[in-house]
Amino acid sequence: MSTILEVEALSKEFPVRRGLLQRQRGSVRAVDRVSLRLEEGECFALVGESGSGKTTLARSIIRLVEPSSGSVRFRGRELLELSPRELRRQRRDFQMIFQDPYGSLNPRMTVRKIVAEPIEVHRLIPRAEIPGRLRELLGLVGMPEDALDRYPHEFSGGQRQRIGIARALATEPSLLLADEPVSALDVSVQAQIINLLVDLQRRLGLTLLLIAHDLAVVEQIADRVAVMYLGRLVEVGNASEIFARPRHPYTVSLLSAVPVPDPTSGRQRILLPGEPPSPMDPPSGCAFHPRCPIVRQRCSTDEPALEERAGWPVGCHYPDEMSAPLIG
Amino acid sequence: MPDALLAVDGLSVAFPGAGGDVEVVRRLSFSVAPGEFVGLVGESGCGKSITALALLRLVPEPGRITAGRILLEGEDLLELAEPEMRRVRGRRIGMIFQEPMSALNPVLSVGFQIAEAVRVHHAVSRREAREEAVRLLDLVAIAAPRQRLKDYPHQLSGGQRQRVMIAIALAAKPDLVIADEPTTALDVTVQAQILELLEGLRQQLGLAVLLITHDLAVVAETCDRVVVMYAGQGVEEAPVEPLFAAPAHPYTRGLLAAVPTLGGAARGGDLPAIPGQVPEPASLPAGCAFHPRCADVMDECRQRQPEIYRVAERQTARCFLYEGPRPEASGS
Numbered sequence: 001m002s003t004i005l006e007v008e009a010l011s012k013e014f015p016v017r018r019g020l021l022q023r024q025r026g027s028v029r030a031v032d033r034v035s036l037r038l039e040e041g042e043c044f045a046l047v048g049e050s051g052s053g054k055t056t057l058a059r060s061i062i063r064l065v066e067p068s069s070g071s072v073r074f075r076g077r078e079l080l081e082l083s084p085r086e087l088r089r090q091r092r093d094f095q096m097i098f099q100d101p102y103g104s105l106n107p108r109m110t111v112r113k114i115v116a117e118p119i120e121v122h123r124l125i126p127r128a129e130i131p132g133r134l135r136e137l138l139g140l141v142g143m144p145e146d147a148l149d150r151y152p153h154e155f156s157g158g159q160r161q162r163i164g165i166a167r168a169l170a171t172e173p174s175l176l177l178a179d180e181p182v183s184a185l186d187v188s189v190q191a192q193i194i195n196l197l198v199d200l201q202r203r204l205g206l207t208l209l210l211i212a213h214d215l216a217v218v219e220q221i222a223d224r225v226a227v228m229y230l231g232r233l234v235e236v237g238n239a240s241e242i243f244a245r246p247r248h249p250y251t252v253s254l255l256s257a258v259p260v261p262d263p264t265s266g267r268q269r270i271l272l273p274g275e276p277p278s279p280m281d282p283p284s285g286c287a288f289h290p291r292c293p294i295v296r297q298r299c300s301t302d303e304p305a306l307e308e309r310a311g312w313p314v315g316c317h318y319p320d321e322m323s324a325p326l327i328g
Numbered sequence: 329m330p331d332a333l334l335a336v337d338g339l340s341v342a343f344p345g346a347g348g349d350v351e352v353v354r355r356l357s358f359s360v361a362p363g364e365f366v367g368l369v370g371e372s373g374c375g376k377s378i379t380a381l382a383l384l385r386l387v388p389e390p391g392r393i394t395a396g397r398i399l400l401e402g403e404d405l406l407e408l409a410e411p412e413m414r415r416v417r418g419r420r421i422g423m424i425f426q427e428p429m430s431a432l433n434p435v436l437s438v439g440f441q442i443a444e445a446v447r448v449h450h451a452v453s454r455r456e457a458r459e460e461a462v463r464l465l466d467l468v469a470i471a472a473p474r475q476r477l478k479d480y481p482h483q484l485s486g487g488q489r490q491r492v493m494i495a496i497a498l499a500a501k502p503d504l505v506i507a508d509e510p511t512t513a514l515d516v517t518v519q520a521q522i523l524e525l526l527e528g529l530r531q532q533l534g535l536a537v538l539l540i541t542h543d544l545a546v547v548a549e550t551c552d553r554v555v556v557m558y559a560g561q562g563v564e565e566a567p568v569e570p571l572f573a574a575p576a577h578p579y580t581r582g583l584l585a586a587v588p589t590l591g592g593a594a595r596g597g598d599l600p601a602i603p604g605q606v607p608e609p610a611s612l613p614a615g616c617a618f619h620p621r622c623a624d625v626m627d628e629c630r631q632r633q634p635e636i637y638r639v640a641e642r643q644t645a646r647c648f649l650y651e652g653p654r655p656e657a658s659g660s
Contacts, residue, residue: 049515049516049517050515156605156606157372158605159605186371186372186542186606187371187542187544187583187586187587188371188582188583188586188601188602188606188621189601189602189605189606190586190588191586191588191599191600191601191602192601192602192603194588194599195598195599195601213515213516214588215516215590216545216587216588216589216590216592217588219588219590219591219592220588220599243590243591253517254516254517255590256520257516257517257519257520258516258545258590259519259520259523259543259545259546259548259549260545260548260549260589260590261544261545261547261548261572261584261587261589262548262572262589263548263549263568263569263572264569264572264573265548269520269524271520271521271524272517272520272521275485275486275487275488275515275517275518276515276517
């Protein structure tokens with residue numbers, strides 16, 4: 001397996017402006033020195049609660065927001081040094097699928113125009129070949145050909161998400177960023193889209209960077225998982241291993257909080273006190289320490305590094321001390 | 329059901345459409361016993377939220393209730409004059425919404441809003457109302473409740489706002505609370521806290537809750553009984569254990585199979601999805617509304633609409649699979 005994407009110490013800070021003159025009064029670090037590596041053809045999931053920085057991280061990686069520092073290498077090429085023109089050209093290799101299939105498709109454009117646009121922008125194939133390519137793309141996502149001359153509002157949420165996927169695939173990208181691709185969909189349709197993504201990933205050899213808050217969905221699709229808390233990665237590893245034996249107390253608690261559709265499971269939830277802190281005012285030491293069930297003195301002063309500890313990287317001074325809840 | 333706190337009987341709600349009335353809730357019947365947690369589950373557009381509003385007679389114009397009865401302790405709410413109905417809302421039936429930020433008034437302190445809810449329903453002094461607000465905040469497990477009285481909604485986190493909403497819903501000591509997707513907007517660790525709180529309130533106050541949700545896992549963890557809705561109708565009703573262990577209606581079965589589950593068997597694209605889409609209320613298929621998506625479809629499903637049939641003790645389903653020698657259930 002070869003590496004497709006290498007992220008090193010990536011940070012994104014947003015200025016905080018206050019008062020009448022909107023003077024900058026400090027900054028919020030939404031993404032804090034994140035390093036990760038994606039291999040060709042894998043599905044890598046970023047999980048975390050709202051405000052954890054997972055969306056900002058994904059957008060910084062492809063420079064939809066400009067990172068403040070760090071490095072992103074796509075197949076060895078440093079993305080942060082590309083000129084706007086070079087970046088535009090490179091963008092055909094990484095496309096994005098959004099959560100809201102209502103907001104991300106232009107309501108005044110037919111499906112034909114929506115899906116053809118990236119092909120025309122990047123001048124990928126001769127004009128005459130576009131209709132055939134469009135039929136092929138619609139086939140890939142399981143939409144009928146007669147959808148081409150209709151408008152987004154004529155379709156249901158799941159169908160619109162298929163159209164969004166067809167558009168993302170139009171440039172034959174090798175990396176697909178999917179930001180909460182199924183969280184706006186109903187359960188019965190959600191399963192269709194999950195299956196479609198997995199199928200496409202396998203058939204086209206795509207690398208998938210999945211951003212999701214629903215851990216049950218992540219377990220379905222992901223090969224590897226990175227758990228985020230307040231802008232930092234706290235645990236990174238194989239999905240099956242992390243779900244079976246989470247090591248960071250936050251991962252353990254997060255997994256235990258997921259409701260299970262089985263009234264007889266008799267599972268014990270670990271109830272974390274409080275709510276995720278604001279990145280405006282991050283706690284000292286380990287960011288998780290005010291909510292951590294196994295917090296010690298040291299946690300409020302020393303920030304733990306994300307270190308490989310007998311298995312996979314965990315950012316905790318006391319990994320493995322909380323036992324995994326009974327799952328399934 | 330004589331001992332029901334709330335009994336809904338044949339409720340229909342319609343909105344005027346281009347080709348006449350469009351029914352979004354169709355002859356829905358169910359009941360909630362005192363102290364019982366009942367889940368009303370379904371996907372978007374199934375009519376569950378309109379049902380919640382209809383129970384309080386708050387269906388937005390130009391929609392209206394076209395048939396049925398809503399019996400609260402035996403009294404039909406649809407017969408009440410509007411001033412009497414106002415005493416039911418809040419006082420006898422509390423309401424919790426999905427998005428507390430839009431349900432709370434942003435320019436009034438939370439202490440004022442809770443005290444106001446107390447004073448609307450009970451003749452007490454301002455000071456007594458404020459003391460009651462402190463007690464309610466404590467009841468919903470907000471730390472340092474007296475200090476929080478002066479806070480405005482934007483100063484609170486999402487979970488704390490939902491706790492304030494619950495405190496307001498409890499201000500008049502209702503017997504029944506309708507909670508419409510109360511944890512959907514919350515993070516999973518905060519959702520766990522709120523579900524724990526509701527469970528605690530049930531034990532402490534004997535509160536009955538009608539939980540309206542799309543999330544079957546939340547239902548499994550909190551409810552005693554479930555009503556599954558599809559295309560405006562109740563299609564299955566059962567206590568949670570049989571519903572999750574042996575779902576009867578093909579829609580319920582499909583829905584349960586399609587939910588990704590932590591530690592579940594299916595993985596990597598093998599999730600059994602339900603084919604097709606939820607139908608629009610204005611263009612429902614003939615016969616059973618679920619038949620175009622149903623794995624067990626039979627000829628008669630395309631021709632006539634199924635009634636509610638008895639599946640087992642306390643379990644009913646609106647499906648021809650259960651028609652026949654079994655005695656027909658009353659629908660509740």
